[in-house]
Amino acid sequence: MTQQREPKTPVTLDEHIVEIVSDSGEGAQKAGQTFGNLSAKMGNGVWTVEIIPAEIQPPARSPGGASGNRIRVGSTYMTNAGNEADLVVAFNEQVLYSRIASYAYKQGTVILLENKWKTDQSFEICQQYQSAVAEFREHGLVVIEVPMEVECLKIVSNARKGKNMFVVGMLCHIYRRDLQKAFDEVQLTFGHKGEKVVKPNQDLLKAGYAFAAEHIDLHYEIPSWKTPKERDAEQWVVMNGNQSLGLGIMASGMELVSMYPITPATSASHYLADVFVKTGGFVHQAEDEIAAIGFALGASYAGRTACTITSGPGIALKTEFIGLSVMGEIPLVLVDVQRGGPSTGLPTKVEQGDLLALMYGEPGDAPKIIIAPATIEECFHFVIMARKLAETFRGPVVMLTDANLATGVQPFRRPKLQPEWFAPPIDQSAWDSKIPPYDWDEQTGLSSRPLPGQPDGEYVLTGLAHTFESKVVYDRDSNQKGCEMRSKKLATLRNTLQAPTLNGADSGDLLVVGWGSTLGAIEEAVGKMQKQGHQVSSLHLRFLSPMEPDLKAIFARFKKVMTVEINYSDRLDMPFIENDNRRYAQLATLLRGQTLVDIDCWSNVYGQPMQPGMIYEQLLAKIEKIEEVV
Amino acid sequence: MFALKADWSQEIKKRYFTLDDYTGGEARWCPGCGDHAVLTVVQRICRDKQILPEKTVAVSGIGCSSRLPHYMGTYGFHGTHGRALTIACGIRSRRPDLDVWVATGDGDCFSIGAGHWIHAIRYNMNMVVLIFDNNVYGLTKKQMSPTSPLGFKNNTAPRGTILQPLNPLTVTLGITNVSFVAQTIDWNPAHLYATLQAAHNHRGTSFVRILQRCPVYSDEVFSDIQNDPSKILFLNHKNGIHIGDNVKRLFPTQREHDPSNMSEAYDIARNHVPVGLLYHAPQTPCYEDFSSVGRHMGIEDKMKGLNDALDQFAV
Known part of the structure; x- marks a missing residue:
């Protein structure tokens, strides 16, 4: 040497x-x-x-x-x-x-x-x-x-x-x-x-x-x-988002992950298959995507809320069962590690393209909770929350991550485990036979569910329209009532949420709204803008259904609001594209409908994590136009 | 070890269940439908074995026969078309203490749910799978099913079906881990009862194909064997399905068949219309013996296990 x-x-x-x-x-x-x-x-x-x-x-x-x-x-x-x-x-x-x-x-x-x-x-x-x-x-x-x-x-x-x-x-x-x-x-x-x-x-x-x-x-x-x-002094851990998700599933007390191999979701199940036994859990590789969610719903129905993890094409296949989970009010944690789509798309690459499919993908009205962790650390904590939300609000909770979070590796503070994160044992005490299986609270739409094994709680869960007693009905009022009760649950949850905090001043020229894995890149770009004296703030949504409160009021304090997303949108400089036929990015579409604010967007489907430098250039171009007007 | 109360036997006696306890809503099948007979037999078996209603789950897909859970007084899960077996397996995966009955039809199981049929047999989870095979789609009003006989006229093949029917018995017998395959008929209550009872006694997936009459859409498909019972091959064996001699004599054609003999079972399934137990392998492993491991683990142990897992990522 x-x-x-x-x-x-x-x-x-x-x-x-x-x-x-x-x-x-x-x-x-x-x-x-x-x-x-x-x-x-x-x-x-x-x-x-x-x-x-x-x-x-x-x-x-x-x-x-x-x-x-x-x-x-x-x-x-x-x-x-x-x-x-x-x-x-x-x-x-x-x-x-x-x-x-x-x-x-x-x-x-x-x-x-x-x-x-x-x-x-x-x-x-x-x-x-x-x-x-x-x-x-x-x-x-x-x-x-x-x-x-x-x-x-x-x-x-x-x-x-x-x-x-x-x-x-x-x-x-x-x-x-x-x-x-x-x-x-x-x-x-x-x-x-x-x-x-x-x-x-x-x-x-x-x-x-x-x-x-x-x-x-x-x-x-x-x-x-x-x-x-x-x-x-501090204890840190370093891992990718799928490992973080796997550990979060263990910390939630869920004991079953039912899955079918699909990129980029599967590495979460690989990890769990290795270590799940440490918390008494089991990874079931089902014969197909439909069976994977059916199996999870069976376990959930029987009292152990289960998780199914998939990516875009798997979501498409699971659609009918997601509807059943809503209709029969069966708790379920459904994780979608998003990749490029449609169809087989870009299997190994990132996109935030499944939001609308999960929001509206089922025939009929299928209200459900949708959350999106923004960091690798949040992948851990959100899935614990997802299990609790699924049980409290009695239905599916969709957690949207993506290939960027799944394969990105980042250190974060080691979570201090809390016993209350873990699901309690299955309640097998006698059910009060006077309480029907869907004892919907008129205000909140919430009800508690009898579990198999509980005497006097016997009922038949069905995907057909049903009464509070779970009896199949075809009349107009019962169907209207059922839909209202399931929808009310989202309003109830929204009522408990806090307004999002802003990164930057709470008013200004431009507000950038994002969701999911783009948090770091957006905040870095916005931070650079702020340092240069521009009146730019950003806001990152974790709850997408129901939407976090006060958005309209927050948006009103900015001259312009735009989303930055990794999914497709038309550019205004494309032929035939005008404001009234432009196809907006997915969160922008939702926010426009929800707030009636003329929200702009910048998005792409390069299949790459958002680069702060690219966002910065877009924001700069946008802000120059706004400042010009002033 | 299961923390039974000292006076448990008295409590069981106190809770004697009658047929009413296993009865839910009034059955709404057509008059003369074979499904009524199956429902009655299932309820009688539950009563005769005093199965706890709260520990029993009837699971189904979509179709006429899949309405069965609604008519039971137990827990029930009326799922989506073709997917009953996925739900039933999920239920058993972490709750092996629950008694699971699956009601599914020839369309539900052999067509839209065919993938799950194959894999559920392979998982071999402890449940009774009742296939109500009437060779036709009933609820959607007379379309051909995979088991419709060749030439059967129906709404999607008005000039008659062009494919040979699928043989569910030979297919099932060909699947790894198959542990119980029987065939019976809805119009012989004694044989139906004895078959379902044997199915329920078996630990594993008991696949029972029930030839079931649909008086509205496929009334004629079984008329041949109904009019001439000698065309049915009755399987007789000490390890098979046992019925009284007075019922047995209704089946003029009989043969001895040892249900542990797979190749003979396959031969019979291929060449005859058998009733009885075709195949039985009682020692076949059940998937829930693996999938339910750890279900009693306490939170303290889970926290320990999770901390252990987190250690691998410490920096």
């Missing part, structure tokens, strides 16, 4: 976005996770996003096959994935093309590129490599060629396994990570495989570190946002 040079003075940064990309199966994702966790442990704010190809093993060196991780590391708490990458480690040049097409890079982005292709036996590959590097440089990327494979082969015989840890080692030097902490991280990741695996990985990491010290002239300091004392 070469002698280490005296480290030069590092450049201090507020943040950096690092990407590691490779062909599928080369370990870039593992490297990214390791680097992200390590940075979190060193007290940086971190937001990690997985870069996942739709295929399991796409052909090697194919432009669409990029697999890896993007890690935003900063000296403040990171709330979103940020803008373009600053530094990229790539295992081949071809995977970079799809990233460039995704606008993931900018002028000056540094690429540490594996250079073994330059001397590949295939003339074609050598040529591809040479022309790509030239092209990248021409477009302003700073390419640094690194003989990763050559260096790794000094330590292991198969560089394909282990190159990723060499990469982590390089990053550790570049970003001044604590080498011992990095070794610990390797131990944590590979410990279960034994010393035989841990040792070479640690050696590779060390080699990468030494290589960077010797040959790579990049050296950065991203200060911790916490003092070491704070770091020790």
Whole structure:
């Protein structure tokens, strides 16, 4: 090993976005996770996003096959994935093309590129490599060629396994990570495989570190946002949104997740399948999406509120049962990890496109509660709330997350578990036979339900129109009454909600309204606007059905209100599009109907997490128009 | 270990259930419909075995026969078309203490619910599945079903069906984990009773196909075997369905069939119209033995388990 040079003075940064990309199966994702966790442990704010190809093993060196991780590391708490990458480690040049097409890079982005292709036996590959590097440089990327494979082969015989840890080692030097902490991280990741695996990985990491010290002239300091004392005093956890969801399900006391495999929802069930037994739970993989919700409803009906987790196409299939859950007033927690749609759409990519489908997707009137966590931490807490809401309001509670939350990794304060989060044992005491199964309260529409096993509570749940005694009826008044009672429950819940708090002044020129995973990006963009003196505030909705109160009054205090969403809307500059036929983004559509305020929107279906920089540009354009008028 | 009260036997006696306790709303099926006979038999079995009404759940899909839960005095779940088995399995998954009866028809089970039929047999959860097979869609008014005989004239095939009917017995026998397959007829109450009783005694999914007359839309489909009972093959065995000799003699064609013999069962199902127990594998594992593990775990233990899980993510 070469002698280490005296480290030069590092450049201090507020943040950096690092990407590691490779062909599928080369370990870039593992490297990214390791680097992200390590940075979190060193007290940086971190937001990690997985870069996942739709295929399991796409052909090697194919432009669409990029697999890896993007890690935003900063000296403040990171709330979103940020803008373009600053530094990229790539295992081949071809995977970079799809990233460039995704606008993931900018002028000056540094690429540490594996250079073994330059001397590949295939003339074609050598040529591809040479022309790509030239092209990248021409477009302003700073390419640094690194003989990763050559260096790794000094330590292991198969560089394909282990190159990723060499990469982590390089990053550790570049970003001044604590080498011992990095070794610990390797131990944590590979410990279960034994010393035989841990040792070479640690050696590779060390080699990468030494290589960077010797040959790579990049050296950065991203200060911790916490003092070491704070770091020790507080307990933090770091995980992705689907793991957070899984843990929240355990904390809710739910004991059954009934699911069918679908991306990007399934990793939540993978996680639960591994650990659910610790809280006495079970993951049922049903024969199809319909069976998954039917099975969950059976368990819920029998007294144990269950959860079903799916994504867009699964929602479409579950529609009839969602209607039954509303009609029969069966508690159910339905999690939709949204992806691009319609139809099979963009399976691995983010969209907030299922809101209206879940709001209005069932034939007839099917009022239901819809909530949307905005952070990975909220994925945990909201599902606990969802179980309670489902039981109190006796029906389905839809929780909308998305691929961005599902695959994003973020540290948050470790939840302090409360016994009241967990569902109590199933009530089997005798039911008062004078109380009918739908003893609707005239004011609230609420009623309590008898559970199988409770003597004198026997009733037949039905999806047909029914009376308070659950007797099937076809007359006009009973159907009207039933619909009213089910609808009243939403008004009752709304009556208990607080008005949303604003990020920024409570009046001004522009109010930005968002929901779900875009919170961090919107607030970052709005914060930048505010710093520049613009009268911009933002508001983020967690309850979408019923809507949070006072929205109309809040909107009235701003000259202009707009939503920012990841779903489709027409742009006004498109042919034939005018204000009265424009198809608005989904939340905007709802808010316009609800408040009669002329709410604008900016949305896209790029399948990518919202970048704060893009939002900023949109807000700037919008505010300039408003300020011009003034 | 189940914390039974010392005087539990007296309490059971105090709570003697009559047929009334298992009776809900008045059955609204057509006069002469075979469903009445099945309902009566189910209620009698509940009464004779003194099954706790509050621990019994009748689950159904959509169709004429799926109205059955409404006529029971127990808990009931009248679900969506074809999905009764998914609901019933969900109920059993965390409540193996509940007695589950499923009412479904040939359209409900073999057509729109065919996927769930196959998988429910494979799960083998403890329940009685009553298939009211009248070879026709009744509630929607005479469309062909998967079991309609070839040439059967109906509203969606007015010149007669063009496909051979599906054989539910051979299909069911072909599914992994199948544990109880029987066929009976609604017009022989003794055999119906004995079959459903055996089904209820079996631990696992008891698949009982009931040839059931629809006097309005498919009155003729069983007239052949009704007029000439010798066309029915009566299955006789010490491990099969037991009825008195006076009823047995109504079936002129009989054969011995050991219900543990799968290949013979398949052969019979393929070539005859059998009544009796075709197949029985009492030791087949039940899914709820796995899915219900942990259902008694207390909150304190759950908190411990969850903290343990959270530790993996600590930084």
